[in-house]
Amino acid sequence: MFTVKVMDYNEGNPELSCHDSESLLDAANKRGIKIPYACKGGGCGMCKIKVEEGDFERGPSSKEVLPDAERTMNYTLACKTYPKSDMKILIDMSKFIHSS
């Protein structure tokens, strides 16, 4: 069980607990922390987040919605991301400027 801290949430910086077998998206939903999503299958890109700190495992996900350049910058899809250490994440993608 790892602790994941959400750094940019509008109600403070909530923390959630997440098993390494549970996706960050499911853990956040249980805690009432909203991450937008649609497919839960790594295909739509709506659940994209940025990892600020920590290790994680990434499940299969579309390179169309998460290209290699973004992967190297620690962007990931919450529905396909499983923590391997305590983490800090950013959810609000509107704050990020990046090319896709």
Ligand code: FES
């Ligand atoms: S919900 Fe579609 S990629 Fe995560």
